[in-house]
Amino acid sequence: MLLNSNNSSLLDKVIYRINASPEKKITFAEYMDMCLYDEQYGYYTSKSIAIGPEGDFFTSSSISSDFGELLAIQMEEFWQVLGQPKSFRIVEMGAGEGILAKIILDYLQSKFPSFYECIQYLIIEKSTALKIKQKETVNPTKYPIIWQDWQEIDSESIIGCFISNELMDALPVHRIIKDEGELKEIYVTVEDGNLREIYNNFSTDKIEEYLMINHVNLREDSYPHNYQTEVNLFSLEILAKIAQKLKRGYVLTVDYGYDAQKFYHPQRYEGTLKCYYQHRHHHNPYVNLGIQDITSHVNFTALVESGLNFGLDNLGLTQQALFLMELGLGDRLNDLSSGKILLSELWQRRNQLHELINPQGLGGFYVLLQGKNLRETERKQTLKGFTNF
Numbered sequence: 001m002l003l004n005s006n007n008s009s010l011l012d013k014v015i016y017r018i019n020a021s022p023e024k025k026i027t028f029a030e031y032m033d034m035c036l037y038d039e040q041y042g043y044y045t046s047k048s049i050a051i052g053p054e055g056d057f058f059t060s061s062s063i064s065s066d067f068g069e070l071l072a073i074q075m076e077e078f079w080q081v082l083g084q085p086k087s088f089r090i091v092e093m094g095a096g097e098g099i100l101a102k103i104i105l106d107y108l109q110s111k112f113p114s115f116y117e118c119i120q121y122l123i124i125e126k127s128t129a130l131k132i133k134q135k136e137t138v139n140p141t142k143y144p145i146i147w148q149d150w151q152e153i154d155s156e157s158i159i160g161c162f163i164s165n166e167l168m169d170a171l172p173v174h175r176i177i178k179d180e181g182e183l184k185e186i187y188v189t190v191e192d193g194n195l196r197e198i199y200n201n202f203s204t205d206k207i208e209e210y211l212m213i214n215h216v217n218l219r220e221d222s223y224p225h226n227y228q229t230e231v232n233l234f235s236l237e238i239l240a241k242i243a244q245k246l247k248r249g250y251v252l253t254v255d256y257g258y259d260a261q262k263f264y265h266p267q268r269y270e271g272t273l274k275c276y277y278q279h280r281h282h283h284n285p286y287v288n289l290g291i292q293d294i295t296s297h298v299n300f301t302a303l304v305e306s307g308l309n310f311g312l313d314n315l316g317l318t319q320q321a322l323f324l325m326e327l328g329l330g331d332r333l334n335d336l337s338s339g340k341i342l343l344s345e346l347w348q349r350r351n352q353l354h355e356l357i358n359p360q361g362l363g364g365f366y367v368l369l370q371g372k373n374l375r376e377t378e379r380k381q382t383l384k385g386f387t388n389f
């Protein structure tokens with residue numbers, strides 16, 4: 001299959017990398033990493049991407065401040081359960097434009113001042129362009145916020161919580177395919193100046209290990225010839241780092257995805273890889289190089305199972321709609337009928353709140369809570385957002 005590309009600078013760089021590699025091929029994960037995170041031309045790195053109506057996709061934090069404020073309420077409860085530690089760190093990974101950080105900090109400052117006094121907000125962000133934008137959104141001279149890379153954070157130094165919203169879906173994935181009964185990895189190579197997919201043996205044993213933790217056997221006959229899917233090894237690398245840096249506290253992951261049974265269902269034979277360009281989605285990662293988002297759904301079973309191996313307890317998996325309703329989104333909807341809001345604003349507010357809980361959209365996202373080194377009583381505590389999971 002020959003594939004078209006149309007961003008010549010990044011395409012040239014990809015072709016150069018392929019030709020410089022010993023076997024004239026790179027894994028799809030390497031290719032996706034270049035498309036999204038190449039320092040010069042990557043989607044997230046080369047320019048300040050806009051998230052929301054101006055950009056290619058929405059996230060919950062770009063819709064209204066409600067998502068961040070309700071998350072802040074959950075974090076205050078984390079702090080209470082941990083015994084109100086004097087120093088509580090909120091570590092946000094993959095912070096986009098920094099909007100969520102600002103909303104959380106503003107809300108905690110005005111509603112929970114004693115908690116706010118104990119907070120240090122730390123952002124771990126891969127994109128230099130986005131780090132600059134984040135510093136414009138949340139001025140570090142006005143807020144208790146810093147930016148660090150993983151290696152700057154000491155092991156077992158964090159008491160508090162790690163959070164991410166739509167980080168895991170933005171990580172480069174390995175892709176595999178069932179070819180003549182055998183599982184192969186999808187690589188990208190060059191033929192006549194065009195990018196082309198070829199299949200070969202797995203590039204790393206970690207792919208086989210990943211498949212095993214999900215308790216699925218893609219070699220079974222129920223999986224058809226040409227069945228394709230993704231393996232998100234980087235999500236587990238990030239989870240391992242979190243487990244290493246967290247001394248005591250929580251890990252909250254919000255994203256779209258499935259458990260392994262649904263993710264690797266035989267009928268999902270084309271996998272979950274999707275590209276977003278100007279609010280339209282399609283399935284061709286070889287066009288719009290560096291100017292379109294490429295994403296895949298998150299496999300929550302892999303996060304739960306490998307989390308257990310890394311010492312992270314599974315405290316609950318719920319859906320965003322339920323999570324936000326339990327934290328007070330229902331009350332916010334009810335307040336709209338109090339008559340205290342202008343009719344002109346009413347419609348917009350109602351739409352925003354409904355969008356956050358729409359089961360076909362953001363409301364269907366999963367919210368995973370994991371914990372480390374919690375006492376028995378703390379672990380058993382029913383948290384507000386997880387009352388009904």
Ligand SMILES: C[S@@+](CC[C@H](N)C(=O)[O-])C[C@H]1O[C@@H](n2cnc3c(N)ncnc32)[C@H](O)[C@@H]1O
Nearest residue numbers: 044059061094095096124125126127165166170
């Ligand atoms: C889809 S955006 C989500 C943005 C934001 N959380 C929101 O809700 O609007 C993904 C973010 O993760 C960042 N990112 C991707 N890989 C990362 C990594 N390995 N470490 C830290 N940040 C990463 C991207 O640069 C981007 O800021």
